[in-house]
Amino acid sequence: MSEVIIQAKALYKSYQTGHTEVPVINGINLSLHRGDFTVIMGSSGSGKSTLLYLLSGLEVPSQGEIWLEDKPVHSMDEAMMTLIRREYIGFVFQDFNLVPNLTFLENILIPAYLVKNDRSVLKAKALDLMTKMNILELVDRLPSEVSGGQQQRCSMARAIINDPKVVMADEPTGNLNSSSSAAVLDILTELNQQGQSIVMVTHEVKSACRANRIIFLKDGQIEDDLSFADDQSIEEKEVTLLQWLAGKDW
Ligand SMILES: Nc1ncnc2c1ncn2[C@@H]1O[C@H](COP(=O)(O)OP(=O)(O)OP(=O)(O)O)[C@@H](O)[C@H]1O
Ligand SMILES: [Mg+2]
Incomplete structure (x- = not known):
């Protein structure tokens, strides 16, 4: 088995709502x-979502440890965490989270400008990603001027422009129609085939079959953990997954 890239140890998170801790x-x-x-x-x-936010350093655990390779995220201050997050994590949100008054190209370049400063190289890289995502003709458009599927492909380009070690996606197809969903999942699958580590939250069986491993959460604990065999086709994975999910509350 390949090396561990993210590790959670005895992880707890609770939220304070009024006087009660949930x-x-x-x-x-x-x-x-x-x-x-x-x-x-x-x-x-x-x-x-809470687990994904904790693993990516967007939320701080109440107790326990998160390690990104040999980096103890749980004991970092906010400034250090921001630096580490930029290096390690590209995040894709269900509702895209694009900046409304910036063009597609500008949105993709936001995280890149925070890290490096050779703007012409970065711009060329952004345009290359836009070509791969099939949104090149939208460089100067604002998010409000394009479809949800196009916004999500822009948000994926933004997530990967810094070559993060892990791409995290929280229901990235939750707001998309089936053809846009397939395009987004195809991009994630291709990235994974090129070696990109991916963690994705989804409710959908078809989307989940893009994975090689499924973690099942119940009441904030891991109830079950499934690894597909390497040689299983998407159709075979779907049968395996539906059997595994039978009797589970999802
Ligand atoms: N900031 C917060 N403050 C208080 N409670 C929260 C907060 N964020 C999440 N929760 C609660 O934590 C629980 C888990 O939320 P979370 O968003 O992680 O669930 P989820 O599995 O992603 O659900 P969904 O499938 O609906 O997206 C829920 O009961 C939610 O109300
Ligand atoms: Mg959620």
């Missing part, structure tokens, strides 16, 4: 491996 992640131990396409499933409210 536990959301309840003792998760998890190792994610380089090159894997890992999917997180589970019913609404089971803690999928």
Whole structure:
């Protein structure tokens, strides 16, 4: 098995609502491996998004440890965490999260400008990614002037422009129609085939079959963990996954 790229140890997260503390992640131990396409499933409210935010350093755990390779994210200050997050994580949100008054090209370049300063090289890289994502003709458009599928492809280009070690996606196809969803999943699959590590939250069986491993969350704990065999086709994975999900609450 390939090396561990992200590790969670005895992870807990609770939110304060009024005077009560609501536990959301309840003792998760998890190792994610380089090159894997890992999917997180589970019913609404089971803690999928919270876990993804914790693993990416966007949320701070109440207890426990998060390691990105040999970097202890849980004990970093905010400034250090921001630097590490830029190097390690590209994040894709369900609702795209593009900056409304910036063009497609400008949106893609935001994280790149934070890290490096050779603007012409970065611009060429952004245009190359836009070509691969089939959105090159939209360079000067604002997010409000294009479809959801096109916005999500822009947001994926933004997520990968700094060559992050892991791409994290929280229901990236949740707001898309089926053909746009397929295009987004095809891009993630191709990135993974090129070696990109991916962690994706999804409710959809068809989307989950793009993964090689599925983690199932229930009440903030890992209830089950499935790895597909290397030689399984998408159709075979779907049968395996539906059997595995039978009796689970999702
Ligand atoms: N910032 C917050 N403050 C208080 N409670 C929160 C906060 N974020 C999440 N929660 C609660 O934590 C629980 C888990 O939320 P989370 O968003 O991780 O679930 P999820 O599995 O992603 O659900 P969904 O499938 O609906 O997206 C929910 O009960 C939610 O209400
Ligand atoms: Mg969620």
